[in-house]
Amino acid sequence: MPFSRLLARARPVPVVLLALLLGGCSANWGWYVVSPTTTNGLNNLKFLLGGLQYTITLSLTAIAISIVIGLLVALPGISSHRGLRAFNRVYVEIVRAVPILVLILWVYYGLPQMAGIAISVFWAGVIALALSDSAFQAEIFRAGIQSIARGQYEAAHSISLSYRDTMRFVILPQAIRRILPALGNQLVYMLKMSSLVSVIGMQELTRRANELVVTEYRPLEIYTILVLEYLVLILIVSAGVRWLERRMQTDER
Amino acid sequence: MASAEPEPVIRLEEVDKWFGDFQALKGVSLDVDSGEKVVVCGPSGSGKSTMIRCVNRLERHEKGRIVVAGIELRDSRESVLAVRENVGMVFQQFNLFPHLTVLDNLTLGPIRARGLSRAEAVERAEHYLDRVHIPEQKDKYPGQLSGGQQQRVAIARSLCMEPQILLFDEPTSALDPEMIAEVLDVMGELANSGMTMIVVTHEMGFARKVADTMVFMDRGEIVEVAEPRTFFESPQSERCQRFLKQILHH
Numbered sequence: 001m002p003f004s005r006l007l008a009r010a011r012p013v014p015v016v017l018l019a020l021l022l023g024g025c026s027a028n029w030g031w032y033v034v035s036p037t038t039t040n041g042l043n044n045l046k047f048l049l050g051g052l053q054y055t056i057t058l059s060l061t062a063i064a065i066s067i068v069i070g071l072l073v074a075l076p077g078i079s080s081h082r083g084l085r086a087f088n089r090v091y092v093e094i095v096r097a098v099p100i101l102v103l104i105l106w107v108y109y110g111l112p113q114m115a116g117i118a119i120s121v122f123w124a125g126v127i128a129l130a131l132s133d134s135a136f137q138a139e140i141f142r143a144g145i146q147s148i149a150r151g152q153y154e155a156a157h158s159i160s161l162s163y164r165d166t167m168r169f170v171i172l173p174q175a176i177r178r179i180l181p182a183l184g185n186q187l188v189y190m191l192k193m194s195s196l197v198s199v200i201g202m203q204e205l206t207r208r209a210n211e212l213v214v215t216e217y218r219p220l221e222i223y224t225i226l227v228l229e230y231l232v233l234i235l236i237v238s239a240g241v242r243w244l245e246r247r248m249q250t251d252e253r
Numbered sequence: 254m255a256s257a258e259p260e261p262v263i264r265l266e267e268v269d270k271w272f273g274d275f276q277a278l279k280g281v282s283l284d285v286d287s288g289e290k291v292v293v294c295g296p297s298g299s300g301k302s303t304m305i306r307c308v309n310r311l312e313r314h315e316k317g318r319i320v321v322a323g324i325e326l327r328d329s330r331e332s333v334l335a336v337r338e339n340v341g342m343v344f345q346q347f348n349l350f351p352h353l354t355v356l357d358n359l360t361l362g363p364i365r366a367r368g369l370s371r372a373e374a375v376e377r378a379e380h381y382l383d384r385v386h387i388p389e390q391k392d393k394y395p396g397q398l399s400g401g402q403q404q405r406v407a408i409a410r411s412l413c414m415e416p417q418i419l420l421f422d423e424p425t426s427a428l429d430p431e432m433i434a435e436v437l438d439v440m441g442e443l444a445n446s447g448m449t450m451i452v453v454t455h456e457m458g459f460a461r462k463v464a465d466t467m468v469f470m471d472r473g474e475i476v477e478v479a480e481p482r483t484f485f486e487s488p489q490s491e492r493c494q495r496f497l498k499q500i501l502h503h
Contacts, residue, residue, distance in 0.1 A: 154311050155348035155407075159362030159414050160337050169361055173352050 033218040034225055044212055048225055051205035052233070058122065058197060058204060059190045062129035066190075067183070069130065070137020075167075077142045088138065095135035101196050104128040108200040125197035133190055140182045144175035177248050184241030188234050195230075205229050260323070262287040262418060262449055263308060268317035270303055270473075277303045278314070279473040285466075287417070290444050291451045292460040292481075295470035296496060301453040304470070305420045308451070309340040322417055341411030345423040347403045349395040355382070355406050356391040359413045367414070374413075381409040385439050401432030405439055412443075419443065421452040455500060461485065469493045 034048070035041035077088030098106075108124035111117075119127075148171050156166040176183075198207035209226040213219045261284035270278035277300050285291050293301045306312040307319060310326055310333045319326040322339040326332055350358050359378035363369040369377070382388045385405035387398075395403050404424055411419055421440065425433045437459045444450060444463045454460065460467060460481060467484035469477040469492075477484065477493045488494045 149346075149348075151344060151346050151348035152350065154342075155344065155350070155410075157311065157337065158309060158340070158342040159410065160334065160366035161362065162366070165361075165365045169353075169365065170350055174350075177352065 029221060030218050031221055033212075033216050033221050044216065044222075045225075047212060048205070048208050048222070048229070051203060051208040052229065054122075054202060054204040055191065055194050055233070058125050058129070058202065059187070059194045062126045062133065062194070063187055063190045065126065065130035066133035066137050066186075069134035071141050073134060073138035074141035074145060077138065078145055088142070092135045092138055095131060098132065100128065100132045100193050101199065103132050104196055104200060107131075121197070121200050121202045124200060125194070125202050129190060129193060129197070132193075133186060136186060137183075140179050140186070141175065144179035144182075145171060147178055148174050180241065180245050180248065184238065184245075187237055187241070191234055191237065192230065259286060261285055262289075262322055263451070264318070264320040265304070265307075266318040266320075268304075268307060268314045268319060270300075270307060270312060270314050277473050278307070280317070281470075281473070281475055282317075283468065283475060283478070285418075285449060285451060287449055288447050289449055289465045290463050291466045291468055292464040293451060293453045293468045293470060294455060294457070294460070294496070294500075295476075298472075299470040300473040301470050302422050303473075305342075305422055305451050305453055308418075308420060309337050309342055311342070338414075339417045340420060341414055341416035341418070342420045342422065343404070343407050343411055343424050345426050347395070347400075347407045347427070349403055349407055349410070351395050354392055354394055355387075355398075358395070358406060359391075359410050362410070362414050377413055378409070381412040382406075384412065384442070385409045386435075399432060400428045401435045404428065404432075404436045408436075408439055408443070418449045418451070421450065421454065423453050423455075425454065425456060457485075457497075457501060469496065471496070 032038060032041055034045045036045055073088055073091050076084035077092075079085055104125065107128040108119065108121065111124070111127075112119050152170055152174070153166060156170045161170065194204060195206035198204060198210060201207065205226060209222050213222050216222065263283070263285040265281055265283045268278050268281045269276065279300075281300070281304055283291075283304075293304065295301050303312055307314045307326075308321060313328075314326070321336045324332055324335045324339075326336055350361070353361065356375065356378055359381065360369075360371065360374035363374040363377055364371060379388060379391065382391055385408055387402055387405055387409075390398060390402060390406070395406065398406065408419075408424075424440070425436050428436060433456070437456060440450075440452070441459070441463055452460075452463075464481045467477075467479055467481050468475055469484070469488070469490070471492050476490050477488060479488075484493075485497065488497055
């Protein structure tokens with residue numbers, strides 16, 4: 001199915017926009033702050049939208065890292081070795097217990113002091129989000145891998161595949177197909193949680209909205225735009241994930 | 254023949270196996286010569302599958318010795334891998350890789366475990382698909398094939414590794430009746446080609462035609478070993494007589 005058709009299905013967007021336009025006609029709204037027809041409004045709008053690239057880069061980098069860590073933590077979790085399984089449990093339980101906001105603050109303010117290194121806002125955000133998400137990714141991967149029937153491993157053993165090849169060519173491709181909806185969920189979650197990185201000064205969507213509110217005193221309009229930015233971003237991601245799911249399912253049946 | 258006994262290609266000596274408190278194999282001993290076809294039967298839970306699964310270490314035996322193609326199965330990775338090089342296995346549930354095409358199912362092992370080039374592996378895969386009579390299905394996915402076709406693909410997948418020994422774990426038990434014959438035919442052809450085979454099955458017609466040796470197991474023990482004619486016409490043990498009666502006159 002072409003991507004454009006899936007986008008066409010994203011009907012909530014026009015509906016919400018319409019509601020806002022109608023609502024925005026009442027006296028309480030002051031859309032001029034973000035109106036593209038005035039210079040100031042246009043600049044404000046550009047400023048707000050400029051956060052998009054940071055939100056996206058931050059989230060994508062973090063999720064890529066968290067998937068890798070998650071997989072590396074999940075594999076010991078399905079080992080027959082007790083110590084390895086214990087490592088998996090300890091990692092998941094500890095990392096999962098730290099609130100993301102707390103982890104962001106700790107990584108940005110605490111880690112440089114402890115390790116004696118300077119760390120940029122961007123990388124502090126990436127590290128904190130990736131770490132926090134990796135515990136959930138590990139559980140998702142573990143569930144996905146455990147859902148694959150034992151016969152698949154036995155067949156792989158019987159044709160002399162190594163552990164690595166068994167995972168790479170037999171188990172993981174099937175597991176990833178099954179966990180794709182959950183991975184999509186995590187990506188959406190990550191995009192939203194990236195707003196927390198605003199507290200350490202990352203110039204992403206939320207931070208920019210906050211800064212503009214301070215100078216323009218129009219929280220209603222500016223935060224509404226912010227809501228819409230996240231909504232559109234996430235609807236596009238959801239459509240993308242669904243498209244991917246459908247494409248991967250066509251070969252298996 | 255008067256020549257010295259050839260070394261058996263598979264030797265089980267006093268093999269014990271437990272699942273928790275349940276003893277699945279009790280002092281099982283069996284020799285299989287190169288090219289010999291052994292058919293194993295017995296009631297469910299008698300340890301037939303466990304026994305052949307021990308031969309390529311899908312199950313670990315706790316006591317006794319298992320020697321396959323001159324290699325003793327120990328806990329070391331090397332011995333397990335060396336044994337599996339020589340042993341192919343066909344499963345009741347086929348266990349094909351559902352996300353790969355038939356061709357990729359067949360070439361994965363030869364490419365990754367034997368170091369064949371893609372072209373060589375494809376050539377080999379096509380050769381064996383021919384032998385199991387489904388050359389035209391190579392680009393399909395397992396889910397698009399019938400059960401009988403899937404099992405024949407699974408046999409071809411084992412053959413692509415060019416093993417000395419093939420183990421069959423109830424290969425027709427999951428099949429619809431009309432598909433059993435096509436799989437048994439392929440197995441019969443394989444038997445004629447000189448492959449060493451251990452087949453766990455309840456298909457007694459197949460056993461009569463193909464087996465050199467019949468093995469009857471019950472409650473984790475090998476109760477009777479005989480050539481097919483003796484086995485079917487004058488079984489010695491009472492347990493075996495009862496089993497054959499049940500299975501042949503239902």
